[in-house]
Every structure is written in structure tokens, then in C-alpha cells.
Amino acid sequence: MxxxxxxxxxxxxxxxxxxxxxxxxxxxxxxEGTSQAVTLTLGDYRFDPDSIEVQSSQPVILTLINKDGITPHNFTLQDTAAGLDIDINVSAGSTSMVEFTPEKPGTYTFYCAKKLPFMKSHRARGMEGTLIVR
Ligand SMILES: [Cu+2]
Known part of the structure; x- marks a missing residue:
């Protein structure tokens, strides 16, 4: 032993x-400085709010709440030039958190990457939004 x-x-x-x-x-x-807390609700094939604004070079603590009872969602925000690479799943009825620091001001699109076979993707149903980095 x-x-x-x-x-x-x-x-x-x-x-x-x-x-x-x-x-x-x-x-x-x-x-490191003031972190920015942002909460998004995911459900009914939309993000609420669907537009968020943050300051560059300050950490963002993003809380994702999936209020749907059955449907899993996701938060994808990828822009390699801006150093953004987020792809996080949020199971039905649960909450996920992610922290990132946007370094480059600009406007970025985030969306839900979920899609069932033979169905429209959640993004095509309108599940996308905008991150504005000041
Ligand atoms: Cu979704």
C-alpha cells in the first residue's frame, strides 16, 4: 500500500x-483594478440584454443565466485579432461564469452556437448580441 x-x-x-x-x-x-460585472439572461432564443458595453483593459466578470427549463444555450465570442476567445456552455436552468479582459476597443458580435440537427441554429433564430468595448 x-x-x-x-x-x-x-x-x-x-x-x-x-x-x-x-x-x-x-x-x-x-x-488589477476595477472589474466589471455583467449579467446576461439566456432564454427564448435571445440574450437579455442583447447589447453590453465595457471598458477596455479592465477584467469583465460575465454571469450567464439560462432561464430555459430544457434548452441548453451557449455564449460564443471569438475575435482572434482582439484576443477574445470565449465559448462557454450554459445548461438548462443553470448559471455559468467567465472572466475575460477585452484589450481592444471595438464592436464585437456574440452568439449562441447551439443547433439541433435539421433545425435552425439558435443564432439564426436571433440569439446574438453586441459587445461594445470602449
Ligand atoms: Cu441558445
Whole structure:
């Protein structure tokens, strides 16, 4: 049972790592400046609101609430030139969070990438919106 001995001795080390590093990480997030909290509701094949505005070079904490009971949704925002690469699923009735920092001012389109076979995509049904970075 050498494996047991190893995992028991590893526990205090992992706890110590947690105690020393997590406050440091938390402090770093707060020291970077004001973060911007944005909440979007997803449901009925739309985003609400469908237009959001944020400041560049400041972290955005995006909360995605899927209010539909059965339909899973998604938030996709990809623009490689602007360094944006978000693709996050939000199961029916659940909430997902994502943090990103938009560095380049501009107007970007986000959408839901869900699509069932033989059906119109959620985006084609109107599930898209605009992120304006000032
Ligand atoms: Cu959707």
C-alpha cells in the first residue's frame, strides 16, 4: 500500500500550497483594478440584454443565466485579432461564469452556437448580441 502512504503525505503539502497561494491569487485579481460585472439572461432564443458595453483593459466578470427549463444555450465570442476567445456552455436552468479582459476597443458580435440537427441554429433564430468595448 505505498500509494496510500504517498497520498497521505501529499495532503498537508497541498493544504499548505492552498493557504499560501490562493490569497495571493485573490489579491492579484483585486489589485488589477476595477472589474466589471455583467449579467446576461439566456432564454427564448435571445440574450437579455442583447447589447453590453465595457471598458477596455479592465477584467469583465460575465454571469450567464439560462432561464430555459430544457434548452441548453451557449455564449460564443471569438475575435482572434482582439484576443477574445470565449465559448462557454450554459445548461438548462443553470448559471455559468467567465472572466475575460477585452484589450481592444471595438464592436464585437456574440452568439449562441447551439443547433439541433435539421433545425435552425439558435443564432439564426436571433440569439446574438453586441459587445461594445470602449
Ligand atoms: Cu441558445
Amino acid at each position: 505505498r500509494r496510500d502512504v504517498f497520498s497521505k503525505s501529499a495532503v498537508p503539502i497541498l493544504v499548505l500550497i492552498g493557504i499560501f497561494f490562493f490569497p495571493a491569487l485573490a489579491f492579484q485579481v483585486h489589485a
